[in-house]
Amino acid sequence: MADKQLMTYEVGEQMNLMALLKNVTVRVAKNGKQYLDLTFEDQSGEISGKFWDASAADIDRFQAGRVVRLAGKRETYQGSPQVRIAGLRLANADEPHQPGDFVVHAPMKASDMEEQINQVVFEITNQVWNRIVRFLLAKHRKAFFSYPAAKHNHHAFEGGLAFHTLSILRLAHSVVQQYSSIDAPLLYAGAILHDLGKVIELSGPVSTQYTVEGNLLGHISIVDGEIVSACNELKFDLNSENVVLLRHMILAHHGLMEYGSPVRPRLLEAEVLHQLDELDASIMMMTTAVEKTSPGEFGERLFAMDGRSFYRPNEPQAGGPAVK
Amino acid sequence: MADKQLMTYEVGEQMNLMALLKNVTVRVAKNGKQYLDLTFEDQSGEISGKFWDASAADIDRFQAGRVVRLAGKRETYQGSPQVRIAGLRLANADEPHQPGDFVVHAPMKASDMEEQINQVVFEITNQVWNRIVRFLLAKHRKAFFSYPAAKHNHHAFEGGLAFHTLSILRLAHSVVQQYSSIDAPLLYAGAILHDLGKVIELSGPVSTQYTVEGNLLGHISIVDGEIVSACNELKFDLNSENVVLLRHMILAHHGLMEYGSPVRPRLLEAEVLHQLDELDASIMMMTTAVEKTSPGEFGERLFAMDGRSFYRPNEPQAGGPAVK
């Protein structure tokens, strides 16, 4: 019989399962001994725990990226799930031990996301934008479909960048249907490229960190530079309105200068892209938090939502459940 | 042959048409003589002009709400259309002279909007919310389908309140399709009621002003009080979660306390309602401004968009026009 997964245990239940060591930090306890601060992960989510009185051998053995057999008790600490570790050992050769099998990933396959995004590219009927988008998607294809959209917060999982992009495109499609004043190709092109700079700003899908380039340039200027390079390659005039409009879409997409956009949206489509970006990111964060919350309770505080915690109503309010 | 309408004249063209006097202010010029600061309106929009050296008879004659025959020249002042008045007289009995025929109104008929909103009410399957919504729509039906959504800014036209509500419902419908975590009945009920307090905050569809109640209570607390009264009437328990959730949807819909919400959104649906409200309002404002702007120019500064002006691109960027 297959193990239960990390997030399916109840508080107080005994756990016993295979999991990936996602993060490992060696710390010194107040009694002077070393211990390990661990994060375990499988496809159902992640949970943290402490391994006390770690020997040098333990520290050598339990490194990030390895698969382990974990025994312990499911607890809660300040609204977040925790495990009180009772036993821990490395996976045997006859147990599942491929790290890739234990990583949270987007709810769609990369190939499906790619297909859907390619469908949208067909709708970018302006040839300048179409070619720049295709050039850059091709150049960064592998990273774009595997990177997360962020280190923490929303879409911080494998494939999160493409999944977030696709969600915005679906919202954009609805908005274009409803408001005829919007230039659909411009909105779609901007949406596809808006976060592409994250493939250089972040280190990758595992143990994601900011790169030096990410810290010193930021993903907005990174992708802006990529567009300039693409234009150089494709022999597009940097001063043509087509190029200027597309660069503006990316530069302005954080909406406010204090959030890192060097210019505020001055095109209808740039303002819409900014708002849809925020809408998708915040629904994703709130949904993730509410799903981890018990009915009738407020969940954990969300840093990226100004520290607010969200309430999960007690019972289905309508015919169906409040959180389907 | 029918007259051209106000907004169809080119800059520099001679105008000659029937129009409604929307606003009339008597002022004193620097030379000590009185003049009239006028706003003319017909179904195509509105335009302002000055009537110099107004006699007491002129002041008596040209009152807000009357229909006039206007002759003059179409000009522009700081990006806004203006008319330099050459002639002005009241409409004759054989000319169109019904004020109602010259008012800007929503692009849908009230009966159509009502029908579509009623369709959504059916989808509010929670009976507490459904009955409160129906009670309040019935109580304020006439005003709800004729009032503007604001004094200035977005949807400041007859029927604007219902039209804005309906636009949000359409966006909400798309979002509900895309994100299964959202409780649709709660979002729909909140969306329908969120601005209903404006039927008391504002004075009506013509020469709209803030009422004393509007200034001292604000539309958020006004509609909150209406919900409480409805519950009293319908014998619903004010302390039940259903009622508390619905009140929260309305109280939180401005998103930030500094924008007048006494509490910030703490429900997924309340945050989404806030963002969709903002999305629809800003698309409406930007579209109106861009339509009045010449290609290759930045339009007027929009106070409610932090004073930004928006650019209208020079030419169709794609196969079709940028602003269809």
Place this chain on the structure above:
Amino acid sequence: MADKQLMTYEVGEQMNLMALLKNVTVRVAKNGKQYLDLTFEDQSGEISGKFWDASAADIDRFQAGRVVRLAGKRETYQGSPQVRIAGLRLANADEPHQPGDFVVHAPMKASDMEEQINQVVFEITNQVWNRIVRFLLAKHRKAFFSYPAAKHNHHAFEGGLAFHTLSILRLAHSVVQQYSSIDAPLLYAGAILHDLGKVIELSGPVSTQYTVEGNLLGHISIVDGEIVSACNELKFDLNSENVVLLRHMILAHHGLMEYGSPVRPRLLEAEVLHQLDELDASIMMMTTAVEKTSPGEFGERLFAMDGRSFYRPNEPQAGGPAVK
């Protein structure tokens, strides 16, 4: 000989007395063992301490709300009083063991406060306001005279809500004497009702928490809803100026929208109520802090006073003591 009380021990002195367990939190120490983070309370104030190496029996025994015999040493940690626990046991049957005898409460008896507030109600000569105030005081009488005014910060003790209200009324009386432009009945009615919503926003006088209603509606909208319900009951017209003015007094009393008032004060009396509310709350907080501070020192940082700490001068500055 009676025990000394909690706050009467000097730093370094051996303590031995009966006290109430106000809060109990079970935590895990860095050595992996459980301990109890305790707050002790008696009528002189409260003090915290840690009970190390707690057994399951200890955890079961020492629950919040029980009276204990505490032995230990009085210490100080970052400006706050602490006890280093040497011994702890439950009260015997022949020792004082009624929790109610160990709770901090307002410096006046509830019956005295009620009498004084009733005197003020007589001065509310406007019959609409008078009847609403009496209706709501009667409806929430018990809670109003026992609840604290806050979870932390100022007046966080049994009866604090009524005591704070009474203090504001006394200030209001002085101000009314000095400035004849103030409508005394309106100011008094607003003052009595301004924080009444806390009887629903908070859970009660013991282990005070925010209720779900408190988090989702806030005490301002709660009492506003109560006034609407009272009007419905008393058959008062919600649109009459009398009702609108009274609702405004409550809605505006936080002064700024970012502090949760949906409208800013637009009546002289509303602005005065806001300032007197702040004046009483801050004097109470500063007085409590200064009393706990040694002469010549700055006390603890007060979160609700922007993190400032206050200085207690070295010696009586005048003929009498600086802090009488």
Place this chain on the structure above:
Amino acid sequence: MADKQLMTYEVGEQMNLMALLKNVTVRVAKNGKQYLDLTFEDQSGEISGKFWDASAADIDRFQAGRVVRLAGKRETYQGSPQVRIAGLRLANADEPHQPGDFVVHAPMKASDMEEQINQVVFEITNQVWNRIVRFLLAKHRKAFFSYPAAKHNHHAFEGGLAFHTLSILRLAHSVVQQYSSIDAPLLYAGAILHDLGKVIELSGPVSTQYTVEGNLLGHISIVDGEIVSACNELKFDLNSENVVLLRHMILAHHGLMEYGSPVRPRLLEAEVLHQLDELDASIMMMTTAVEKTSPGEFGERLFAMDGRSFYRPNEPQAGGPAVK
């Protein structure tokens, strides 16, 4: 029969009375001719008006500080009273023509204010503070009892500085009665000196301007320097706690650093002084504005109250009038 006074005319009524020219500005109209922008004053208040087509002789004749006979019509412009001037000439020798008879002044005589303030000085039982206060009151006696408290906003009339100080002392007396933790002598000493620097910051009671010293040092540092000089004169040690506490009272009285206090209040008494200062100033501003407003209307926007306008209720709310 005596003339009516400036503020006793109804809107639309013909005016004919003696008044002081408080401010005179020569401007050029859009037709290229000069006109005078005038403010008239008598003991009832002030009103503005324009004198069109001013000749060189008019400009020479109508200078600030002269008494004139004014004829015209009482009007209103954006909520402020105005006069449309029909006739204007200098006062004859047999008409009232002493400027001092037409100046708005405090509602108490200077000698009465001085007597009441001296009474409070007796209650400053700390001899250091008592002697500094008496030294500085004596040094600046004449200016202190004649200067306004501000150029605009609150207490901008002759004697306003002393009257504002006295009002705060009365509030302080009530607060001292109610809260025993307050050191009364310190609060009184701080209250008397807090705005004394205005006798150097401002130019005087007529045509009040900021001096260069006022602009470069501000009244807070000016009075702080005066206290230091007084200590030098009286041989008080600048490093003694008594002196430091008193200086803190003055330095901190604006409450926030962004309002010009180099330090925030860190004494209970300093915080209370700040709040009472604000309370008296705002009641004075609101009362003045509401008295000029018609029942059922919102008055002029008050710059120093964040641009808010205040509502004057329609009718006496209680047995007596809303604004007595």
Place this chain on the structure above:
Amino acid sequence: MADKQLMTYEVGEQMNLMALLKNVTVRVAKNGKQYLDLTFEDQSGEISGKFWDASAADIDRFQAGRVVRLAGKRETYQGSPQVRIAGLRLANADEPHQPGDFVVHAPMKASDMEEQINQVVFEITNQVWNRIVRFLLAKHRKAFFSYPAAKHNHHAFEGGLAFHTLSILRLAHSVVQQYSSIDAPLLYAGAILHDLGKVIELSGPVSTQYTVEGNLLGHISIVDGEIVSACNELKFDLNSENVVLLRHMILAHHGLMEYGSPVRPRLLEAEVLHQLDELDASIMMMTTAVEKTSPGEFGERLFAMDGRSFYRPNEPQAGGPAVK
């Protein structure tokens, strides 16, 4: 005898001289007639004036960019110099009439600035930065040495961009001497390029306006794109640290994100560049304002210095003049 120049006339003096029409705006006076709002310029500075009752011929004749003979009287309006125009005609063929002879320009010749900047380029010993700087200086040489540094505010004159750049380089040189921790080549390279994007953001040295590219991209992203293009051309790796550091210098030079930098300075040299940029710009603005102010007075409010006005002391404070 040569004419006096614009800024050498005293207030009240009759003016009679040749000048350039820098800006011309046609407006309608309150009496319904057209007038011209003019700005005159010569090498001493600029002054504004109004030409009343302009005929169609006047409007056609007096266009921006033409040289005129101006007669009138020197006046002051709200602290700014003005001329009351008595006579105005176009320059005759035998009078000076070359616009270029009447333009304010930098106090150094373009060739001298170029020589000094080239000297600094030699000190950029890092070959990557050196070659990028030389590439871009060569590409935009003509504009760089003729454009102003801004539309208004500081260095808004011909050659202002290069002069401002050179001033920063001189400050940078002093700082490099004093603090050995600074990487001089990086600071110099960043300083030379930091505002180079203004050659595309602004329209040119005459009647300077923001271009569409300037509004939609901003000069920071424009020059960042130019660096990327240069690297493409020069075959430099965009991901090399040398390129990333240089791009960071430019991106971060506004210091705060709300001022348009997409990233805040994270290199010592980037922070220093930001501060030196601000130091030079503010000294230039204050100096210009103080020179126009009479001793003992405060000058005009400087928008870019938060609306502050600056004081010009009454007399030489030391052995020499306060403003040399």
Place this chain on the structure above:
Amino acid sequence: MADKQLMTYEVGEQMNLMALLKNVTVRVAKNGKQYLDLTFEDQSGEISGKFWDASAADIDRFQAGRVVRLAGKRETYQGSPQVRIAGLRLANADEPHQPGDFVVHAPMKASDMEEQINQVVFEITNQVWNRIVRFLLAKHRKAFFSYPAAKHNHHAFEGGLAFHTLSILRLAHSVVQQYSSIDAPLLYAGAILHDLGKVIELSGPVSTQYTVEGNLLGHISIVDGEIVSACNELKFDLNSENVVLLRHMILAHHGLMEYGSPVRPRLLEAEVLHQLDELDASIMMMTTAVEKTSPGEFGERLFAMDGRSFYRPNEPQAGGPAVK
């Protein structure tokens, strides 16, 4: 062979050297035992460490200000250097044990700094400023040349106040050379006195704390009071422009009111002083941080630089090292 110094050990290296106990805090570990939180200092810098299971004798022995022999291992905790203590004992009589030999101090000798500052005083040719500066330098000479410039942050070492002042004077000298509009004597006088109040605001060069006077008055008002006292002593008129200008220089030097300046700079020289103060302080903080950072890394977050961390490039960018 001489010991290595504190900051010259590599991470992981065994340490064994003499050092000063700079700070000692007794704390209670989570296991209930006491430990010492220690900061060690020598002329190379400072490092922290924990001494576990401290006995009463240990606590008595290891007091701040004593010199000890320290053995342990050099580690890193959150980017800051730490030592894991293996052995600790007091210095023997035959070992170095003078605390003064282990203190970080300015990179110049006090006598050299004094000489250089005196050179600048000669350039203050205005006799009023010259005499005030000399009077106050003489009065506070000893403290001025030994105090730090701050408790934390920049120049927090012995002699830091004078060294920071001298650095600003060197910058000021460069600026005066470059911009002739600046009144050098005024700038120099302001620079010398601007932070002099710190000799009263702070407790001294060892274990620096804020004094009560520092907390209640702040160094800006303290030095302002010192200038007033000096003028009293020197019989200078407080109302003369010379005195007012000098006081303004000091009062305004924090630039913004929210940073504690009661007035903003309104003199060119005051604004320049503010900017040079900030420039020197920030270069010092960044340099100190970068020197502690490994190449290719970001250093610790600097609280006084808005929490930013700064990057140390990987390799010398130019011919010479990036950080010389």
